[in-house]
Every structure is written in C-alpha cells, then in structure tokens.
Amino acid sequence: MQAIILDTETHSLNGLPIEIAYAPIQIQAGKLTLDKSQIFDQLYSIGDEKISYGAMAVHHILEQDIVDQPHFDTFQLPSETVYIIGHNIDYDIRTIEKCGVDSSKIKAICTLALARRAWPDAEAHNISALIYMISKGSQRARELLKGAHRADADIILTANILMHIMHHLQVQDIEQLYALSEDARIPRSLNFGKHKGTAIEELPKDYVQWLLRQDDLDPYLRKALEKNLVQTL
Numbered sequence: 001m002q003a004i005i006l007d008t009e010t011h012s013l014n015g016l017p018i019e020i021a022y023a024p025i026q027i028q029a030g031k032l033t034l035d036k037s038q039i040f041d042q043l044y045s046i047g048d049e050k051i052s053y054g055a056m057a058v059h060h061i062l063e064q065d066i067v068d069q070p071h072f073d074t075f076q077l078p079s080e081t082v083y084i085i086g087h088n089i090d091y092d093i094r095t096i097e098k099c100g101v102d103s104s105k106i107k108a109i110c111t112l113a114l115a116r117r118a119w120p121d122a123e124a125h126n127i128s129a130l131i132y133m134i135s136k137g138s139q140r141a142r143e144l145l146k147g148a149h150r151a152d153a154d155i156i157l158t159a160n161i162l163m164h165i166m167h168h169l170q171v172q173d174i175e176q177l178y179a180l181s182e183d184a185r186i187p188r189s190l191n192f193g194k195h196k197g198t199a200i201e202e203l204p205k206d207y208v209q210w211l212l213r214q215d216d217l218d219p220y221l222r223k224a225l226e227k228n229l230v231q232t233l
Contacts, residue, residue, distance in 0.1 A: 003083035012052040021151035041152040044072035117184040
C-alpha cells in the first residue's frame with residue numbers, strides 16, 4: 001500500500017482523532033484506481049475528553065458513537081505507506097501524529113494546494129464547492145455530498161477531485177503528483193499580517209529577514225522567502 005488517501009475527524013479544531021479513514025490508491029499512466037472494498041474506517045474513543053458542539057456540527061459524530069471504540073492511540077498506518085494524500089493534508093498528518101505515528105518519512109500530497117493550482121479562479125476550494133464545480137451543480141453532486149465531513153465519505157470525494165486535478169494538470173504518476181503538490185504548496189503571496197496579499201518578491205527585505213528568524217514559520221513559506229532572498233542578492 002504505497003499511496004493512500006486519508007481523512008480524519010477530530011473532537012475539536014486541531015483536536016484528537018475520533019474517526020480515521022484511508023483507502024489505498026494506484027496511479028498509473030494518468031489513471032487513478034481506488035478499491036472501495038479496501039477502505040479502512042474506524043471510530044475512536046478519546047478518554048475523558050468531550051466532543052465539542054462545533055465539531056459535532058461539522059461531522060455529526062456524537063459521544064455515544066465513540067463509546068467502547070478503540071482508543072485513538074491504537075491507530076497505525078500500514079507499514080509500507082509512502083504517500084499520504086488529503087485535502088489540507090497537514091491537518092490530518094498532525095492528527096495521526098497524536099496517535100504516535102511517525103510521519104518523518106511520509107510524502108504528503110495536498111489536494112487543496114493542487115486544486116488552487118488547477119483552478120486558481122474557482123469561487124472556493126473546499127471539497128463541497130469543488131464537487132459542485134466539477135459536476136456543474138448536478139443533482140448527483142448533491143447526493144454525493146450528503147455524507148460529506150465524515151472521513152470515509154470525504155475519501156471518495158477527495159479521490160473524485162484528485163482524478164479531475166490529474167486530468168487538468170496532465171499528471172501521469174504518483175511522483176509527478178507529489179512534485180506538483182510540493183510546488184503548489186509554495187506560496188506566491190503572503191496571506192497574513194500587514195503585508196497580506198503582497199507578492200513574495202515584493203516584500204520588504206527587512207520584513208523577509210524578520211520572518212525567516214521565526215521558529216514556527218510555515219516550511220513552504222520559508223522556502224518561498226529563501227528562494228526570493230537568494231534571487232535578490
């Protein structure tokens with residue numbers, strides 16, 4: 001199982017996992033295959049923690065659903081996993097790390113970043129909006145989205161989006177997809193602070209140097225800033 005699409009649901013924003021689902025995929029000669037019979041989907045208990053009402057409003061998982069479920073720290077990735085694909089995948093990676101998963105050698109592929117690259121002018125890039133966009137607002141899309149925000153359903157939806165991304169960007173294999181994802185994740189402009197919306201190459205040099213001294217700086221923003229700094233020397 002070299003590549004999987006993975007999704008998690010948590011008990012609060014940036015919280016503990018209460019549902020984890022993944023499905024192995026294959027990408028060969030520009031075609032994606034996913035065997036639905038191989039989908040893993042498990043609810044998890046979280047000890048004394050309680051599911052927030054805000055989280056319930058998103059995924060509709062209730063306290064009673066996770067009673068007597070395995071504790072979240074029992075989750076393990078398939079040992080041969082190399083690529084993990086997901087929509088805003090960093091959130092899911094951080095979530096499974098709370099289970100004790102070592103993600104240091106994982107190659108993460110973000111369909112959110114890829115969607116922004118494929119359709120920069122789309123009105124929105126969340127899963128539901130993309131499904132409606134791809135299907136041109138069809139009734140079939142509405143049916144597909146009835147289960148959205150549950151991990152198993154989001155896997156199928158993400159696979160659907162990924163197939164269209166691959167076609168749009170002419171992706172042939174998983175390595176090409178990973179390389180495109182890495183490039184798409186490098187920001188072209190700043191999305192926070194007093195220089196929000198400013199192109200990376202137009203940021204004041206002293207501000208760039210200040211940002212680079214921040215220990216918690218996003219690694220992809222760091223790449224963009226360092227590349228720009230080298231080019232301006």
